[in-house]
Amino acid sequence: MLDIRGLTASIGDKPILKGIDLTVPAGEVHAIMGPNGSGKSTLGYVLSGREDYTVTGGSAMFNDADILAMAPEQRAAAGLFLAFQAPIELPGVNNANFLRTALNAIRRAHGEPELDAVQFLKLARAETKRLAMPDDMLKRNVNVGFSGGEKKRNEVLQMAILRPKLAILDETDSGLDIDALKIVADGVNALRGPDFSALVITHHQRLLDHLVPNRVHVLAHGRIVRTGGPELAKELEKSGYAGLIAEAA
Amino acid sequence: MSTGATGFLQRYEDAVGRLPGDSALRAAAAAAFREAGLPGGTQGRRIEAWKYTSLRPVAEANFQVSPRHEAETLLSGLTLLDAPRVVFVDGVLRGDLSVLPAVSIARFADQPDFGTLTWPDREPMVALNTMLATDGVALNVPAGVDGGIVQLVSLSGGQGDFHPRHGIRLGKGASLTVVEVAAGQGAYLLNTVAEIHVAEGAHLTHIRLQDEATTAFHVSTTYADVQAGGTYDSFTLNLGGRLSRTEVHTQLSGPNATAHLNAAQILAGSQHADFTTVVSHAAPSCSSRQTVKNVLGGRSRGVFQGKIAVARHAQKTDGYQMNQALLLSPDAEVDSKPELEIFADDVKCSHGATVGELDAEQMFYLRSRGIPDAEAKSILVRAFLAEALDAVANETIRGLLETAVEQWWERQKA
Amino acid sequence: MAAVTETLDTVQSVTQSGYKWGFETAIEMDFAPKGLNEDIIRLISARKEEPEWMLDWRLKSYAAWLTMEEPRWARVDHPPIGYQDLHYYAAPKKKAGPKSLDEVDPELLKMYEKLGIPLKERAILAGVDPDTVENTQIAVDAVFDSVSVATTFQATLRKAGVIFCPISEAVREHPELVKQYLGTVVPTADNFFAALNSAVFTDGSFVYIPKGVRCPMELSTYFRINARNTGQFERTLIIAAEGAHVSYLEGCTAPQRDENQLHAAVVELVALDDATIKYSTVQNWYPGDANGKGGIYNFVTKRGACRGARSKISWTQVETGSAITWKYPSCVLLGEDSVGEFYSVAVTNNHQQADTGTKMIHVGKGSRSTIVSKGISAGHSNNTYRGLVRMLPGAANARNHTQCDSLLIGDQSGAHTVPYIESRNLTAKVEHEATTSKIADDQLFYCRQRGLSEEDAVGLIVNGFCKDVLKELPMEFAVEAQKLLAVSLEGSVG
Incomplete structure (x- = not known):
């Protein structure tokens, strides 16, 4: 599904990613852990095509297509979804309208018929209900006046509706209480299947209790310094990153 | 007899040669002043920068x-x-x-x-x-x-x-x-x-x-x-x-x-x-x-x-x-x-x-606590001003300004 | 919601050339000679078969205009206008009234089609078979250059007691009403352009809603400048008597031409006790090309008088066209508890210049006003909000709230805010807020990450930015307005 080789990237003159090799097979959930400033969020942004970041080397293939050459919306149409760490506010743009526009843009790219307002609302209402979100979430402006938890749940709602092939969750668990955390995990688990993969960026073991990963990677100083099974996350929770990073250096 | 723009210009003409500094600059300024006059001093001429303030009283003073x-x-x-x-x-x-x-x-x-x-x-x-x-x-x-x-x-x-x-x-x-x-x-x-x-x-x-x-x-x-x-x-x-x-x-x-x-x-x-x-x-x-x-x-x-x-x-x-x-x-x-x-x-x-x-509610709140109308007013006005004076970081200087405000307040009472 | 999707579709379907309404209609025209003098005014008055008092009124206005100067305080810049180089009267040549669509000048029909007026209404506009068409909600008056070519639904409206007709007809048929109200809101010598309009206005709409009547349908006027070297000077007068209610829409387009054309309209609204007038404009005059060549000079005086207690006048405008817009739809709030509203979206792109806003003059006790202005500047354009809120000594407990936001797209445009706030009543409250921002990179990226193209994302964000205004528009116009916003901003990103 996702095949990253020797990926390097920088902001301005400052290198952030210093050679990432990572393969996420279809149907798997991988966790990326690591201390602050290790490049975790950068990886998410680079894969989704944020312009502030310059790719300086390496490759990233997504279902055999070179995603690094695509515009952000083409990557989205190809099935890549980034759940933002700090979701963006769009004043005056209502959530339902935003989502329908996005969904139809993606459907158009796939040559599928667009959904009309009624069809869309039916779909969206079903998802909000499933995610235990109030109906008015759809009526409100995108992320405007949302609490931190609501913003994160809104990202999960978008993911559920847009049905990506690869979801990158950038610290979607931060600032959530245990109930919200479960909702997020359930949202991802519901999508799990042979055609869905996820890259879960997190600081904590907590989320991984509910969203059990196939593999765990530790990112430090722009490189993956260790890879293991779900037990690696538990080990990190106990002993921290320090030893690992020192070991790698 | 009011001084007016003409009077000021006359003053300049009389003193020219005895005034210190760049005389060409003064002459240019005099020419500009002759052209513009005192803002609001000439009937019918409006300058956007002086929309709300007319110097007519200055023009009319002697x-x-x-x-x-x-x-x-x-x-x-x-x-x-x-x-x-x-x-x-x-x-x-x-x-x-x-x-x-x-x-x-x-x-x-x-x-x-x-x-x-x-x-x-x-x-x-x-x-x-x-x-x-x-x-x-x-x-x-x-x-x-x-x-x-x-x-x-x-x-x-x-x-x-x-x-x-x-x-x-x-x-x-x-x-x-x-x-x-x-x-x-x-x-x-x-x-x-x-x-x-x-x-x-x-x-x-x-x-x-x-x-x-x-x-x-x-x-x-x-x-x-x-x-x-x-x-x-x-x-x-x-x-x-x-x-x-x-x-x-x-x-x-x-x-x-x-x-x-x-x-x-x-x-x-x-x-x-x-x-x-x-x-x-x-x-x-x-x-x-x-x-x-x-x-x-x-x-x-x-x-x-x-x-x-x-x-x-x-x-x-x-x-x-x-x-x-x-x-x-x-x-x-x-x-x-x-x-x-x-x-x-x-x-x-x-x-x-x-x-x-x-604010009527604030006034009512103060008065309901027994503060007379005039005093309540003065408390709220001071609070309103305090917000502005807070911008003065130096406490001694802020004190000087606060004193001036207090004196102004006393003068109004008198 | 559907409208936004439509906006996006429109953006995708429209080419870079932009202005869709730039066609010229080849219709035989009757012109007055170029230039302006008393004889031209006499000629206009004669063509309109006006009574003597109307001619006198025009001549007095002309005399006042001769003593006046073009206003210079607005932030707009243009070469001198050659007032003697214009035709002040141009009309399609008169023929006997058509019996069926076949007899109507096909060019005229084609024009209506291009303007997007529905087929049934096109027939009605062309003068065929009035009042037999069902399922249409809007009565339309079409003003083509200097004359009103047709007004629909006259009979239905007449039944309700509503007068909706060309103002030239009102001068002849309802002189007492016209005499009573014309020039009482915008005096003939109010300003340079209003004086010019008062001297030479050729047509426009007249609306009278009698006491207690709720106008049974939306009233609408399409203004179209077609002929070359003509000025358009329409005059609109709307009176809502006690308890009356009317919603009026106007739309404007013009052909694509290299030279600038002058449009100087005057609109007067009068609302008596408990009356409501809602006036919506989608202004889409030709804005000139990408290099600033051509386009309409839009110098318009619009003012409403809330004369009655609890009367209400609400202006909503979406201004996307014109090379220069100089326009301040205002409310004089005389009545106790009267209400004035101004909702505005002004978009400028390429080399357009807009200096637009409102005046809210509070005279009556308890009068309230709301101003919401959204300015969007792109390309090399300049967009100025200029607004006055004045609380006079009698305006006890009056209220104003103003929200004024500017959005800049690209770093070659200008966004300016010039509010004037004057209060002479301590119980009056005024609140004003203004912000300037650009579309944030992270907003764009967020939308694109969800699959929207950059242009779609801009359209979506801009529509969101304008939402507080667009929701005030009647449904039919809201859709059109959203499309226009997107089209107007084409080529402004990337």
């Missing part, structure tokens, strides 16, 4: 050399800081009344310097000053030096017209606090022009306390240029004058320069006070902050005009302006024109304005 007054008595009646002071009496520097500061000072009368920032061609009152200025002070703080506090005290009397010309220059990384105090007795005109240069990383705090006689005219025009990383932090308190106009032009010329143009005007009777500012963001990443409050009683009129101008290349500008007016009387009037002129796209600029009376 200014003449006044009998000597007791400057010492006036001075002793003032509350001042225990700090160096440069005292002007009727526009003339009086060494005998001054306590000279450590920083280098020069008299305009001895070393006339008109500077480079002013616009006599665009500003009639600056033209008038340029035409007739005879004295003033130039303060120079060398790079890296903290010049402490310097008070510029102006005492005026009688029916004279005075046109002092000041210059303040701070070298790189220098700092200085200037406290201007203007007071007097009579129906005079004080028309000051000041030019300020703040070099890289320098910091000027500029406090203005205008407590002129309520029969007097006060016009003050300041031009400040702030280089990279420099700060021009100004606060104006207008309490006095029959008619006053305080105009400040600040240009932020280097990146990360900062300007604060805060003010409060408290007026009663038939006073008219106009606070007009322009902040020009001419370099990227500069910030400007402005809080202006008007408290208007009697038949007074308060004017605020504030423009934030952002040049095309001044990206990352952060400009904020708030002006609030409190009307205390059914006959008071406020006119406010906050203005944004933006040519750069990556900026954060906003302004807000509110006009109204004291």
Whole structure:
């Protein structure tokens, strides 16, 4: 599904990613852990095509297509979804309208018929209900006046509706209480299947209790310094990153 | 017989040749003044910059050399800081009344310097000053030096017209606090022009306390240029004058320069006070902050005009302006024109304005606790003003201003 | 919601050339000679078969205009206008009234089609078979250059007691009403352009809603400048008597031409006790090309008088066209508890200049006003909000709230805000807020990450920015307005 080789990237003159090799097979959930400033969020942004970041080397293939050459919306149409760490506010743009526009843009790219307002609302209402979100979430402006938890749940709602092939969750668990955390995990688990993969960026073991990963990677100083099974996350929770990073250096 | 524009021009013609400094500059200023006249002084001619303030009363006044007054008595009646002071009496520097500061000072009368920032061609009152200025002070703080506090005290009397010309220059990384105090007795005109240069990383705090006689005219025009990383932090308190106009032009010329143009005007009777500012963001990443409050009683009129101008290349500008007016009387009037002129796209600029009376619920709350009406009012007005005065960081200076406000309050009761 | 999707579709379907309404219709025209003098005014008056008093009124206005100067305070810049180089009267040549669509000048029909007026209404506009068409909700008056060519639904409206007709007809048929109200809101010598209009106005709409009547349908006027070297000077007068209610829409387009054309309209509204007038404009005059060549000079005076207690006048405008827009739809709030509203979206792109806003003059006790202005500047354009809020001594407990937001797209445009706030009543409250911002990069990226193209994302964000205004528009116009916003901003990103 996702095949990253020797990926390097920088902001301005400052290198952030210093050679990432990572393969996420279809149907798997991988966790990326690591201390602050290790490049975790950068990886998410680079894969989704944020312009502030310059790719300086390496490759990233997504279902055999070179995603690094695509515009952000083409990557989205190809099935890549980034759940933002700090979701963006769009004043005056209502959530339902935003989502329908996005969904139809993606459907158009796939040559599928667009959904009309009624069809869309039916779909969206079903998802909000499933995610235990109030109906008015759809009526409100995108992320405007949302609490931190609501913003994160809104990202999960978008993911559920847009049905990506690869979801990158950038610290979607931060600032959530245990109930919200479960909702997020359930949202991802519901999508799990042979055609869905996820890259879960997190600081904590907590989320991984509910969203059990196939593999765990530790990112430090722009490189993956260790890879293991779900037990690696538990080990990190106990002993921290320090030893690992020192070991790698 | 009123003096009027003609009288001022005649005064200039009579004195030409005896006036210090660049005579060509004075002649050009006189030509500009002849063309423009006093704003509002000529029927039917309107200048947008003077939309809400007409100098017709100035045009109609008869200014003449006044009998000597007791400057010492006036001075002793003032509350001042225990700090160096440069005292002007009727526009003339009086060494005998001054306590000279450590920083280098020069008299305009001895070393006339008109500077480079002013616009006599665009500003009639600056033209008038340029035409007739005879004295003033130039303060120079060398790079890296903290010049402490310097008070510029102006005492005026009688029916004279005075046109002092000041210059303040701070070298790189220098700092200085200037406290201007203007007071007097009579129906005079004080028309000051000041030019300020703040070099890289320098910091000027500029406090203005205008407590002129309520029969007097006060016009003050300041031009400040702030280089990279420099700060021009100004606060104006207008309490006095029959008619006053305080105009400040600040240009932020280097990146990360900062300007604060805060003010409060408290007026009663038939006073008219106009606070007009322009902040020009001419370099990227500069910030400007402005809080202006008007408290208007009697038949007074308060004017605020504030423009934030952002040049095309001044990206990352952060400009904020708030002006609030409190009307205390059914006959008071406020006119406010906050203005944004933006040519750069990556900026954060906003302004807000509110006009109204004291909050009825707050009044009721205070009175329900047993506080009489008048006292409740005064508590809320003070609270309103306190927010503005909070911008003055130096506690001693803030105390000086608070005292002036208290005295003003006492005078109203009397 | 559907409308936004439509906006996006429109953006995708429209080419870079932009202006869709730039066609010229080849219709035989009747012109007055170029230039302006008393004889031209007499000629206009004669063509309109006006009574003597109307001619006198025009001549007096002309005399006033001669003594006046073009206003210079607005932030707009243009070469001198050659007032003597214009035709002040141009009309399609008169033929006998058509019996069926076949007899109507096909060019005229084609024009209506291009303007997007529905087929049934096109027939009605062409003068065929009035009042037999069902399922249409809007009565339309079409003003083509100097004359009103047709007004629909006259009979239905007449039944309700509503008068909706060309103003030239009202001068003849309802002189008492016209005499009573014309020039009472915008005096003939109010300003340079109003005086010019008063002297030479050729047509426009007249609306009278009698006491207690709720107008049974939306009233609408399409203004179209077609002929070359003509000025358009329409005059609209709307009176809502006690308790009456009317919603009026106007749309404007013009051909694409290299030279600038002058449009100087005057609109007067009068609302008596408990009356409501809602006036919506979608202004899409030709804005000139990408290099600033051509386009309409739009110098318009619009003012409403809330004369009655609890009367209400609400202006909504979406201004996307014109090379220069100089326009301040205002409310004089005389009545106790009267209400004035101004909702505005002004978009400028390429080399357009807009200086637009409102005046809210509070005279009556308890009068309230709301101003919401959204300015969007792109390309090399300049967009100025200029607004006055004045609380007079009698305006006890009056209220104003103003929200004024500017959005800059690209770093070559200008966004300016010039509010004037004047209060002479201590119990009156004024609140004003203004902000300037750009479309944030992270907003764009967020939308694109969800699959939207950059242009779609801009359209979506801009529509969101304008939402508070667009929701005030009647449904039919809201859709059109959203499309226009997107089209107007084409080529402004990327």
